[in-house]
Amino acid sequence: MSGKRKMFFYGGIIGLIGAILMKLGNPGNMGLCIACFWRDIAGALGLHRAEVVQYIRPEIIGIIFGAFGISYVTGEFKAKGGSSPIVRFILGFFLMIGALVFLGCPLRMILRLANGDLNALIGLAGYVTGIFIGVQFLKKGYTLGRSIEQTNISKYIFPIFALVLLIFLIIKPSFILFSTEGPGSMGAPVIISLILGAVVGVALQRSRICTAGGFRDAILIKDTHFLWGILGIFVFALAGNLVLNFSKFNLGFVDQPIAHNDFIWNFLGMTLVGLCSILLGGCPIRQTILASQGDTDAAITVFGLIIGAAFAHNFGLAASANGVPQNGKIAVIIGILFALSLAYGVISSSKKNSNKEGVKNA
Amino acid sequence: MPNIIDARGRSCPEPVIMTKNALDSNPNTSLKVLVDTNVAVENIKRFASSKGYNVRVNKNNDEFQIQISK
Numbered sequence: 190m191s192g193k194r195k196m197f198f199y200g201g202i203i204g205l206i207g208a209i210l211m212k213l214g215n216p217g218n219m220g221l222c223i224a225c226f227w228r229d230i231a232g233a234l235g236l237h238r239a240e241v242v243q244y245i246r247p248e249i250i251g252i253i254f255g256a257f258g259i260s261y262v263t264g265e266f267k268a269k270g271g272s273s274p275i276v277r278f279i280l281g282f283f284l285m286i287g288a289l290v291f292l293g294c295p296l297r298m299i300l301r302l303a304n305g306d307l308n309a310l311i312g313l314a315g316y317v318t319g320i321f322i323g324v325q326f327l328k329k330g331y332t333l334g335r336s337i338e339q340t341n342i343s344k345y346i347f348p349i350f351a352l353v354l355l356i357f358l359i360i361k362p363s364f365i366l367f368s369t370e371g372p373g374s375m376g377a378p379v380i381i382s383l384i385l386g387a388v389v390g391v392a393l394q395r396s397r398i399c400t401a402g403g404f405r406d407a408i409l410i411k412d413t414h415f416l417w418g419i420l421g422i423f424v425f426a427l428a429g430n431l432v433l434n435f436s437k438f439n440l441g442f443v444d445q446p447i448a449h450n451d452f453i454w455n456f457l458g459m460t461l462v463g464l465c466s467i468l469l470g471g472c473p474i475r476q477t478i479l480a481s482q483g484d485t486d487a488a489i490t491v492f493g494l495i496i497g498a499a500f501a502h503n504f505g506l507a508a509s510a511n512g513v514p515q516n517g518k519i520a521v522i523i524g525i526l527f528a529l530s531l532a533y534g535v536i537s538s539s540k541k542n543s544n545k546e547g548v549k550n551a
Numbered sequence: 552m553p554n555i556i557d558a559r560g561r562s563c564p565e566p567v568i569m570t571k572n573a574l575d576s577n578p579n580t581s582l583k584v585l586v587d588t589n590v591a592v593e594n595i596k597r598f599a600s601s602k603g604y605n606v607r608v609n610k611n612n613d614e615f616q617i618q619i620s621k
Contacts, residue, residue, distance in 0.1 A: 192597070263589075265588075265589055267613070269560075272560070272562060327564065327565075327568060328568075332561070332565055333562065335559065335560030335561060336560045336561075336562065337560055397590050397593070399563075402563065402564070405564065406564065409564065409568070410564075410567060410571060410598055412597065412598065412601065414597060470562040470563050470564070470565075471563065486562070
């Protein structure tokens with residue numbers, strides 16, 4: 190099977206599972222959403238008190254176990270880290286703010302589009318714009334520095350975190366919060382979510398699909414390899430929805446589930462997500478997969494996502510079907526300005542050090 | 552003597568950008584790229600092959616040497 194066909198197939202598995210999980214009870218157009226699911230987990234842990242979005246999403250646990258298991262088998266499970274962790278944390282934080290203003294990570298954006306929600310097209314335009322801006326920084330030498338081998342035990346922290354979440358999900362201690370209404374109360378059966386999550390984790394780890402990487406490589410090195418994965422997600426989710434969720438298929442901008450049609454903020458929210466994803470080296474899905482295979486920098490990024498989600502609800506930044514609150518708009522602008530200044534700062538400081546690195550004669 | 556690019560510890564897509572920059576500035580050169588992840592190997596292999604270069608990969612413990620030549 191050629192590389193592109195393989196990507197399309199792997200993406201197809203993910204898209205199809207997105208449609209299946211929606212059919213089995215996940216919220217509308219949210220068969221899979223890395224941002225929403227981490228946000229629900231932040232709520233379940235009591236880090237925010239938005240009562241309608243609190244649930245330990247089994248899909249996330251499955252994805253982590255799937256990626257951990259397969260990388261363990263293939264020998265890719267390695268402790269790495271030390272490449273600007275605090276910068277990654279903050280970028281993860283702002284990425285989540287952008288995602289919760291748009292209402293979805295790039296994966297949900299594709300799944301929304303695959304069920305007729307055209308607001309996701311506006312989001313996609315914003316996402317690609319953010320990626321395009323990020324690529325300009327990459328071309329000028331943007332880097333977060335080298336990672337180095339970490340103490341071996343550190344690679345187990347993130348999978349253990351997933352295990353703890355699983356224990357909380359099963360024994361439901363009183364300090365873990367579960368929504369009784371709203372999106373957080375809607376979910377496919379736990380066992381099925383776990384298993385399908387694990388399949389997604391394996392597919393993502395093996396394929397290395399990254400929604401940001403797909404567009405980035407197309408712009409930066411004219412390579413469409415990963416775009417085929419994204420196309421696979423879309424095509425199979427669309428086919429899956431037309432078969433499984435036909436009564437919910439709704440082509441248009443209005444009355445879309447867990448979405449608003451404020452064009453400007455759908456666009457700018459995803460611009461922030463695209464920019465942060467490029468500066469981080471990967472979208473939220475990719476960060477979650479890398480964290481599961483021992484990359485402690487990615488794990489820090491995921492914790493940034495979780496804390497970002499908590500603040501998004503505590504400070505009233507997150508959008509809802511009613512639209513984007515004033516605070517959310519301000520936060521997106523601050524996020525974009527922050528990311529731009531950070532990238533500019535990195536380039537300025539790395540130019541000073543450029544004599545120490547790069548091509549050397551052997 | 553080939554040029555050496557040390558892209559170990561660099562996160563995606565930096566190893567590819569470093570390779571691309573080196574090949575752009577001197578298309579007929581031979582390059583040796585050092586990386587430490589499978590993903591970087593796959594990405595550089597795909598990139599250099601698509602540009603018509605020969606690519607050979609040697610694994611050395613946890614590190615990889617990618618030889619790129621015309």
